Amino acid sequence: MPNRTPFVGGNWKMNTDAQSGVDLAKALASGLAGIDAVDVAIFPPFVYLRDIHNTTSGSDILLGAQDVYNQPNGAFTGEISIDMLKDCGVSSVLTGHSERRHVIGESDTIINTKTRATLDAGLECVLCIGETLDQRESGKTDAINEHQTRAGLEGVSKEQLANVVIAYEPVWAIGTGKTATPEDAQDAHAKIRELIANMYDQDAADAIRIIYGGSMKPGNAAELMGMDDIDGGLVGGASLNADDFLEIIRAGVPQNA
Numbered sequence: 001m002p003n004r005t006p007f008v009g010g011n012w013k014m015n016t017d018a019q020s021g022v023d024l025a026k027a028l029a030s031g032l033a034g035i036d037a038v039d040v041a042i043f044p045p046f047v048y049l050r051d052i053h054n055t056t057s058g059s060d061i062l063l064g065a066q067d068v069y070n071q072p073n074g075a076f077t078g079e080i081s082i083d084m085l086k087d088c089g090v091s092s093v094l095t096g097h098s099e100r101r102h103v104i105g106e107s108d109t110i111i112n113t114k115t116r117a118t119l120d121a122g123l124e125c126v127l128c129i130g131e132t133l134d135q136r137e138s139g140k141t142d143a144i145n146e147h148q149t150r151a152g153l154e155g156v157s158k159e160q161l162a163n164v165v166i167a168y169e170p171v172w173a174i175g176t177g178k179t180a181t182p183e184d185a186q187d188a189h190a191k192i193r194e195l196i197a198n199m200y201d202q203d204a205a206d207a208i209r210i211i212y213g214g215s216m217k218p219g220n221a222a223e224l225m226g227m228d229d230i231d232g233g234l235v236g237g238a239s240l241n242a243d244d245f246l247e248i249i250r251a252g253v254p255q256n257a
């Protein structure tokens, strides 16, 4: 069985404020002391990244951004570049989150260019994929996952893939309280891993972390992350509560750690 370090990310979305974000980061940094068998990242809103970096530096928490623009600088009003994120201590970037795909309207091409900009800069990229309820009900889950994975990773080399985490997040499960069964999630993850073996090779497929997202919480995290091909979680709502998020992280610690 390949040895993959679990990855648990907390996507704060457009939540917290200056003080509550720092308080949450502080609680996580102290609660995580002694847990080193799981890679933990938090993705706060852009405007709080610097303050939160000051709070978490010295801890093992990785600082992530919820988005990035695909150009290095210039006349792109309102956008944030990779170098700006690096200035704030960011080492990981989310691309393709379902809210960016379906609420903001980002295309596969935009998501691919953001993914490549992130990887070209040497940062880690958490590429999110997943089907809507309609797509699931019409039996298109695997086809959608394949399409979004191929499109998201177009032009990404095998070397760069080492810096990619894939988050499988069925859209119907995000923020709804509905969760894929561990068996359904495992099945989707195994197919994504098989796809990576076809696109790259078996070593790449064995090494890549594929994490689950969609209403992960303390009560279901251990069962989901206990499945062979589920290497952690991307957590929205439950990451806003330090105790819940820490419990999810502890559930990801491998039995033999």
Ligand code: PEP
Pocket: 011, 169, 173, 174, 175, 176, 177, 213, 214, 215, 216, 234, 235, 236, 237, 238
């Ligand atoms: C997410 O935002 O990626 C997510 C999975 O949200 P939630 O845990 O709230 O469903």
